[in-house]
Amino acid sequence: MNILAIGDVVGSIGCRFLREQLPRLKKEKQVDLVIVNGENSADGNGITPTSAEFLLSSGADVITTGNHSFRRRESYELYDNCETLLRPANFPVSVPGRGVCVVDLGRIQVAVINLMGTSYMESLDCPFTRADQILSDPSLPPIKLVDFHAEATGEKGALGYYLDGRVSALFGTHTHVQTADEQLLPQGTAFLSDLGMTGPIHSVLGVKPELVIQKLRTHMPVRFDLADGPCKMEGAIFCIDEKNGNAISVERVQIKS
Numbered sequence: 001m002n003i004l005a006i007g008d009v010v011g012s013i014g015c016r017f018l019r020e021q022l023p024r025l026k027k028e029k030q031v032d033l034v035i036v037n038g039e040n041s042a043d044g045n046g047i048t049p050t051s052a053e054f055l056l057s058s059g060a061d062v063i064t065t066g067n068h069s070f071r072r073r074e075s076y077e078l079y080d081n082c083e084t085l086l087r088p089a090n091f092p093v094s095v096p097g098r099g100v101c102v103v104d105l106g107r108i109q110v111a112v113i114n115l116m117g118t119s120y121m122e123s124l125d126c127p128f129t130r131a132d133q134i135l136s137d138p139s140l141p142p143i144k145l146v147d148f149h150a151e152a153t154g155e156k157g158a159l160g161y162y163l164d165g166r167v168s169a170l171f172g173t174h175t176h177v178q179t180a181d182e183q184l185l186p187q188g189t190a191f192l193s194d195l196g197m198t199g200p201i202h203s204v205l206g207v208k209p210e211l212v213i214q215k216l217r218t219h220m221p222v223r224f225d226l227a228d229g230p231c232k233m234e235g236a237i238f239c240i241d242e243k244n245g246n247a248i249s250v251e252r253v254q255i256k257s
């Protein structure tokens with residue numbers, strides 16, 4: 001089966017580009033399931049019920065998030081009510097929502113796990129230990145994918161090798177920059193350090209470059225407005241062996257307007 005994962009979708013401009021491009025890509029690559037990182041899908045950052053609904057109605061089957069999961073208070077209830085909207089599983093248990101879901105496609109089930117890194121990020125529970133706990137559940141299906149929302153490539157690579165042979169694929173999100181290190185690890189897990197971003201090409205992580213420059217040069221508060229202009233959609237397609245959950249191939253995707 002083919003599973004498409006899409007990197008952080010930024011704002012309404014990124015959401016609209018995804019809606020425009022996704023149907024054709026799904027058809028062309030015979031995609032069975034789509035995972036989208038939506039932590040920046042709302043204008044002004046975070047995710048709202050409106051932006052989550054837009055992603056789901058555009059073809060996303062599961063939405064993952066990250067350090068911006070809880071930026072928008074209006075989404076808290078949705079995290080509790082929508083099983084396919086995830087926040088990192090290594091948040092404290094008291095926060096809304098869940099970090100794991102199982103999608104039932106009828107003939108086959110797919111587990112999606114969302115974790116967050118702790119290098120140069122908030123000090124959540126250890127993602128390695130949390131992954132062990134999650135994977136000790138025997139009711140999970142053989143096909144399991146992990147969105148590891150993390151800053152450091154070293155931490156992403158380490159978790160990839162730690163989970164090699166135990167999950168079908170581990171891909172990174174958060175940096176908004178697609179890496180070219182897609183590979184099959186020795187025990188059968190597909191790996192990519194970062195999927196990239198869906199949003200305006202001429203931007204710094206989706207934001208107007210002049211605003212980021214101003215912020216970095218002055219260290220004064222600056223409102224980060226989103227850039228516009230031509231867009232890109234970045235991610236990867238993981239081909240998974242349905243019999244044993246091992247990865248067969250991983251192919252990066254980059255579509256530009």
Ligand SMILES: [Fe+2]
Nearest residue numbers: 066067068174
């Ligand atoms: Fe992030």
Ligand SMILES: [Fe+2]
Nearest residue numbers: 008039040174
């Ligand atoms: Fe992001």
